[in-house]
Amino acid sequence: MPQMNMVQAINDALRLEMERDDRVVVLGEDVGKVGGVFRVTAGLFDAFGGERVIDTPLSEGGIIGTAVGMALYGMRPVPEIQFADFIFPAYDQIVSEIAKYRYRSGGQYGCPIVIRTPVGGGIRGGHYHSQSPESQFIHVAGLKVVCPATPEDAKGLLLASIRDEDPVMFFEPKRIYRAARGEVPEGDFTVEIGKARVVREGEDVTVITYGAMLYEALDAAAKAEAEGVDCEVIDLRTLWPLDVDTIVASVEKTGRVVVVHEAPKSCGLGAEIVALINEKAFLRLEAPPRRVTGFDTPFPYTLEMEYLPLSHRILPALVETARF
């Protein structure tokens, strides 16, 4: 299998699906001739032309709002938002329209749109090139939310997302766009939406994470091992709907949980996971579930490496939870 980074894997998925299905169109700011800020759509304009790889005006609301109409007509729009931080001008279209279209039309219409956007910090981007707004979409019923951490998952999940009849928020962890490399199957394959992956098996503490923080969690787990703590690390891959079975099975085994995410702590996905574990495995809990997350501040600039829940912040939580 070829080695690819995340950018290449996503590009490969887009190209493949555009060849396979002529209803698929890519649209967004600078996605065409320029190939996107992160070059994720590079080459697609030349391959498929300006009617399928569309440079739009600078308006996220317009991009997503027109994508709705395209989807109603039977197309498969895959809009790109340059940074997740700039998705909010389109928030109304996403939460009031896309998320509710199937429901409010009594199932007559669907809105199969995949909104691709880079998330997360670690690139010296400050408030507006670093945020992780996934819980602002999870709380709203009607959206699937995906966040791959490996090139293989990025390709397989993107192909699954474009073929899904439901709208999907597809968050791409930009910090590992090029840093995460790995083997990626050639040609067509999908990774099922809604299935987490146990990346590392362990007996003592369950670590639940996703996106770029997977690598921090794995690093902390390796270091915890040196301290005699055996961690199981789960990469959620799909953030909504959650793979509750995989989470609960692990917690049933370990009785101890640490959730790690970049997004601010309060009302983040970590809170939901802790509450769910309380509902599903309360009697098995041997220590208070911990959250190691971004802080409840805007994403800072100079101090971003203090803000992110990196390995050195995860490690003590693992050890303390194991020894509670």
Next chain:
Amino acid sequence: MPQMNMVQAINDALRLEMERDDRVVVLGEDVGKVGGVFRVTAGLFDAFGGERVIDTPLSEGGIIGTAVGMALYGMRPVPEIQFADFIFPAYDQIVSEIAKYRYRSGGQYGCPIVIRTPVGGGIRGGHYHSQSPESQFIHVAGLKVVCPATPEDAKGLLLASIRDEDPVMFFEPKRIYRAARGEVPEGDFTVEIGKARVVREGEDVTVITYGAMLYEALDAAAKAEAEGVDCEVIDLRTLWPLDVDTIVASVEKTGRVVVVHEAPKSCGLGAEIVALINEKAFLRLEAPPRRVTGFDTPFPYTLEMEYLPLSHRILPALVETARF
């Protein structure tokens, strides 16, 4: 003390503060000559004129975006959004600008804006006149979030909010706009932001709620008493920052918790409260914390009374939690 309903209490607070402080302006769709959809601003246009009680174009983004500029200039804008469901066109201005303005300017500027908007269901309003989006604002650092359940709190909290140097989301539970009546102190007084109220004391189960659901929780608590379950009911009043001390003190006593809110369950404020209690009082928990909330669906129309977490849904949760 005079009896007032919520609408009258809020109107009274606005009038009082506009008299006291000429920097206060009210703006929004139909808030002037018409006096607002729910008549909350009735009479203010006649009393203060069109430069302080301003009918704006139909654009929530414009209302909130210009309010930012007013606040930077030293005014105290109190914009109204007709229904919380229509706040999302202004979401970018709220989460990207208002919430971050003080932080990103290194404390040079503040954005003291109070955004008033009716929330909640029970008025046959369907998806778009019923939602409770509070967690979509709590997750974003930099906003205070308030939701009164009584006329007295509505007046006192609104006065405190307008005088606060931080931006405040002021959610008004529209189902009890007229149904909640009570004594309201005349003239000037404030209710401190960040303080919950123990509305009913009890030993067995702590019920944490806010807004219109307070009355459902109290009703369920009264019925639970008949079944021998003694509930303590906390009205949060301020949803962010949370009054953690009051919550933890109660859970330390009861060891059992039920959180009740109208908003969808997943990633709602209830999840955060459960996760916080895990962090602060894990060893005192004698039963899994429960959430009785709106479902993870868009807010329905015909079936809205099945959707809301009314007394008949709260009661079994109280009893089961007490007997766990």
Next chain:
Amino acid sequence: MTTATRTQADQGTTTRGADEAMREDVVRVLSADGELVSDAPELDDALVVDLYRAMARARACDLRAAALRDEGRIGAYDGSAGEEATTIGSTLALRDDDWIFPTHREPTVALARGGSVEAFFHHLFGNALDGVKGRQMPGGFAARSLRIASASAPVGTQLTHAVGLAWAARIRKDDVVALAHFGERATSSGPFHNAMNFAGVFKTPAVMLCRNSNWPQVSETETITDTFAEKGIAYGVPGVRCDGNDPLAVLRVVRHAVARAARGEGTTLVEALAHPLDGPEGARLDPLVRLRNYLGLRGHWSDAAQAELDESLQQEIDQAVAAASAAPTPPRTTMFDDVFVTLPGHLRDQRDA
């Protein structure tokens, strides 16, 4: 019912007369008394009779719905009684292939596209037979089989949807036009700006139909421009104004815009100036009366025809209301359907708790 073919529409609008009419300040075809005041394009009398019948049906359903609302038997209902020139006139200017993006005020357009009166009332009652399964307020209908999008409350959002659908049709090289309804206040909304700009840049085959129902009052709160049509200039989208109480004016202007769109020339912004029925000029300018007079003058309508129509509409509506009010409420479990195509675990839990 909507018999307009693209060729007809073309004929109706590429004649010299029609094009010149488009250059008028406010396009008008009928006087208040129903007499032709401008050089009318070829009009098929049978089509005008169809138009009149569809308008009468819409009016009757709107009035009954308002009565049901006032009796508290259904929820809040606005409708568009008095605005049939715009709602129904524009619908008959489209082919069945074309799409309609209504606001919550135009559920009656479904009736003009072959939707049944019974389906209309099932929806208003939000019952188990409602096409949208009781999920939305009376204004929030949808009819995919009729190519009518899902109406909803947030003002303006449907404008970008219409442009997006038209754009998709253009990309697919289909001869399909999308028409969006909206009120004049929606021009202040964000989606208006987005829809108009994308429509301009991508030359989408869309028609943006603005009901200026505040007319002849000026909407000082929304804009200081004299017209809403001129807002098109910012986007390279031509604006046309027409008498919104004149069904034949709306028909002509929308046909013109549709033909223009179909020719690949892009979007037109239409401002229909509508005197509200309860306004000072409402009764005098009632589009229903105006069109009936026109047909009467041409010998295509009579008091007997009117009596028969009234009678049959009342019967149809009575039966539909009886059926709709007798139908059951949607079962509780349906609340959890259609959030996603297949029920996920957490919703199964919530449904079965």
Next chain:
Amino acid sequence: MTTATRTQADQGTTTRGADEAMREDVVRVLSADGELVSDAPELDDALVVDLYRAMARARACDLRAAALRDEGRIGAYDGSAGEEATTIGSTLALRDDDWIFPTHREPTVALARGGSVEAFFHHLFGNALDGVKGRQMPGGFAARSLRIASASAPVGTQLTHAVGLAWAARIRKDDVVALAHFGERATSSGPFHNAMNFAGVFKTPAVMLCRNSNWPQVSETETITDTFAEKGIAYGVPGVRCDGNDPLAVLRVVRHAVARAARGEGTTLVEALAHPLDGPEGARLDPLVRLRNYLGLRGHWSDAAQAELDESLQQEIDQAVAAASAAPTPPRTTMFDDVFVTLPGHLRDQRDA
């Protein structure tokens, strides 16, 4: 530094010549060689020298910042080298009382309002002495004492802020004008629509200054209108175009817009057509060279003066960069400040964990 008084501005723009110039398609005062090409309004030579010095200072700081960026010593920095006619010309058209709402490209406007070079570089380094406490990228500065709002990344948001501030000043009956900077692509954003519409309806004393830096290319992706200025028509806001590489043209047009705003006549949309420095015409039309030639022709500038200025700027900048790169990083605990005025419990917990 910004010595313009409202009266001067008025004089500068109510003369016959100035008003006529506003009616030109593209207002231009200087030729590429620095000769007057239009009947100039009274221009105080001392002010023009100030303008030239401020532009030179901005250019020098911008170039050094770009170098620091290329060396990886600071984060992403765009700046506006070559656009000083617009950034600095407009700043000197304002009084100190007036407000500026910049994008991330105009941190140099602070330098033209009395901000120090050292403060400029402390900010770029995001160090403990940075006025915004290291919280934003290099473009995201703020200077309340200079009445400069907080620049940020989201395109367009500051436009409504500027209009809101101007509106507030109008309500308070203060003689204050707000000027917003933005690029031509921002005209597609939602806030542009909101800001322009509110500006029209409430006649706010604001100036909307659009840098069309794509010029002479047409931004086909953003709009199909020929100009960005004409977008004002949709909002009843007059649009004026000027040569964005001509500092005196920008000065004149912005003064005119400011005076108009101060007279209570509302907002003006200014489109400044700027050839980028690295574009085909950039070197020839460099606004710095153009203004230096103008001053030279009038005997107000010399090679010696230039050498002295270059020397002193380099010294000032060297010192500032040294100080800024030596200053410490903001302490970790500061990350939790300024989210709210007082630190709430949950942030105390997070800080002290």
